[in-house]
Amino acid sequence: MRLRGGKRRKADDRLEPQGTPGLAVELRGVRREYGRGSRTVRALAGIDLALPRGTFTAVMGPSGSGKSTFLQCAAGLDRPTAGSVRLGGTEITGMRENQLTELRRSRLGFVFQAFNLLPSLTVEQNVLLPMRLAGQRQDRRRAAAMLGRVGLADKAGRRPGELSGGQQQRVAVARALITDPDVVFADEPTGALDTGTAAEVLGLLRQAVDTLGATVVMVTHDPAAAAWADRVLFLADGVFASGLDRGTAEQIAARMAALTSRTGTVAVAAA
Numbered sequence: 612m613r614l615r616g617g618k619r620r621k622a623d624d625r626l627e628p629q630g631t632p633g634l635a636v637e638l639r640g641v642r643r644e645y646g647r648g649s650r651t652v653r654a655l656a657g658i659d660l661a662l663p664r665g666t667f668t669a670v671m672g673p674s675g676s677g678k679s680t681f682l683q684c685a686a687g688l689d690r691p692t693a694g695s696v697r698l699g700g701t702e703i704t705g706m707r708e709n710q711l712t713e714l715r716r717s718r719l720g721f722v723f724q725a726f727n728l729l730p731s732l733t734v735e736q737n738v739l740l741p742m743r744l745a746g747q748r749q750d751r752r753r754a755a756a757m758l759g760r761v762g763l764a765d766k767a768g769r770r771p772g773e774l775s776g777g778q779q780q781r782v783a784v785a786r787a788l789i790t791d792p793d794v795v796f797a798d799e800p801t802g803a804l805d806t807g808t809a810a811e812v813l814g815l816l817r818q819a820v821d822t823l824g825a826t827v828v829m830v831t832h833d834p835a836a837a838a839w840a841d842r843v844l845f846l847a848d849g850v851f852a853s854g855l856d857r858g859t860a861e862q863i864a865a866r867m868a869a870l871t872s873r874t875g876t877v878a879v880a881a882a
C-alpha cells in the first residue's frame with residue numbers, strides 16, 4: 612500500500628507546476644555576463660525575484676543598470692549565464708529554442724515602445740496574431756471583447772497606419788492580453804506617447820491587473836508611469852538595490868535621483 616501511495620504521489624508531482632504556487636515570475640540567482648575574461652561585463656549580478664500573480668511591477672534604474680537584460684532574461688528572450696527563471700511555474704532555463712518560442716506565444720504577452728503591430732494586417736488580425744501563431748483557434752468574439760476593453764471596438768477593420776500612436780499601443784495591449792498570458796512584459800510602453808495618451812495606456816494595464824488578474828512587469832524610465840504599478844524595483848549595477856510600494860511619482864523620482872547620483876559618482880570615480 613505504502614509503495615503504491617508513494618508511486619502515485621510521484622506521478623502527481625510530475626503534473627504539478629514545480630515553482631511556488633501563486634507566483635507568475637520567479638528568478639533565482641540570475642546572472643548575465645557578456646564577453647569573457649578581463650573584458651567580462653556583468654549586466655545582471657545576481658537577481659532574486661518572486662512576483663505573485665495579479666501584480667503590476669515597474670522596473671527602473673539608471674542607463675546601463677541592466678533593465679533591458681533583466682526583461683530579456685525574464686521573458687525568455689535571452690539566456691542567463693547562471694541561475695533559473697520560472698514563468699507561471701514552468702522552469703524555462705533549459706528549454707530548447709522552439710519550446711521557448713511556443714511558450715512566449717501562448718503564455719506571455721509583450722508591449723513594446725514601438726508598438727510592433729503588423730501594418731498589413733487589420734487591427735483585429737493583429738489582436739488575433741498570438742492565437743494564430745500559437746496554433747490556437749482564432750477567437751473573434753474574444754478579440755472583439757478585448758478591443759472593447761481598450762476602447763477600440765469600432766476600429767477592428769482598420770490598419771494600424773490609420774490609427775494614432777496611443778490607439779496603436781491600445782491595440783498592442785489588447786494583443787498582449789488575448790491569450791490570457793501568465794505574464795505581460797512591457798518595455799517602455801509609453802516611451803513614444805504624450806503624457807495624456809500614456810496615462811490611458813497605463814490605465815489599461817492597471818485595469819488588466821485589477822479586473823483580469825493579469826501580471827504585468829514593466830520597464831520604464833518615467834516615474835509617472837512607474838507610479839501606476841503596485842511596486843517599483845530599482846536596478847543598480849545589475850542587482851535590485853531597493854523597492855518602493857505604492858510610491859507617488861514624486862517619491863519614485865526622488866529615489867531614482869538618489870540612485871543615479873550614487874552610480875554616477877562611481878562612474879566618475881572610475882573614469
Ligand SMILES: Nc1ncnc2c1ncn2[C@@H]1O[C@H](COP(=O)(O)OP(=O)(O)O)[C@@H](O)[C@H]1O
Binds near residue numbers: 672679
Ligand atoms: N550585447 C551586449 N554585449 C556587451 N555588453 C552588453 C550587451 N548588452 C548590454 N551590455 C552591457 O550590460 C550592461 C547592462 O545593459 P542594459 O541591460 O542594456 O542596461 P539598461 O537597459 O538598464 O540601460 C551595460 O553595461 C551594457 O553596456
Ligand SMILES: [Mg+2]
Binds near residue numbers: 678679680
Ligand atoms: Mg535598456
